[in-house]
Amino acid sequence: xxxxxxxxxxxxxxxxxxxxxxxxxxxxxxxxxxxxxxxxxxxxxxxxxxxxxxxxxxxxxxxxxxxxxxxxxxxxxxxxxxxxxxxxxxxxxxxxxxxxxxxxxxxxxxxxxxxxxxxxxxxxxxxxxxxxxxxxxxxxxxxxxxxxxxxxx
Numbered sequence: 001x002x003x004x005x006x007x008x009x010x011x012x013x014x015x016x017x018x019x020x021x022x023x024x025x026x027x028x029x030x031x032x033x034x035x036x037x038x039x040x041x042x043x044x045x046x047x048x049x050x051x052x053x054x055x056x057x058x059x060x061x062x063x064x065x066x067x068x069x070x071x072x073x074x075x076x077x078x079x080x081x082x083x084x085x086x087x088x089x090x091x092x093x094x095x096x097x098x099x100x101x102x103x104x105x106x107x108x109x110x111x112x113x114x115x116x117x118x119x120x121x122x123x124x125x126x127x128x129x130x131x132x133x134x135x136x137x138x139x140x141x142x143x144x145x146x147x148x149x150x151x152x153x
Contacts, residue, residue, distance in 0.1 A: 084096065124138070139152075
């Protein structure tokens, strides 16, 4: 059932991506690819209602990263970045990552904890180096009751 839903989401994203034109095409495609990739990655974690939360959180994180960085990261690099992001948000310590296949690398630097509506939140800076050029995304993520993180701004 879950696989069927992911396939439908993927097909819908592909159809919408086909409609994207103009100067924001890479950003649109990156958002869609990131959201679908993040949802697929999130589906590998959790079970029951936790699995649904993991898929949603993955889609949000992936969508945000995809929008900010465009379609420049392949699925493997997105996974390295996602793992480092979760680790950084969980521990509060900066995390570095590198994809040995293509040399893409980056850092995720979390900020101090803030409590918003009884949720633990952290600002972060996610810097990805593609061909030696930094691509920077900044935002805020808040922790859900199941321990997953959700980008809120």
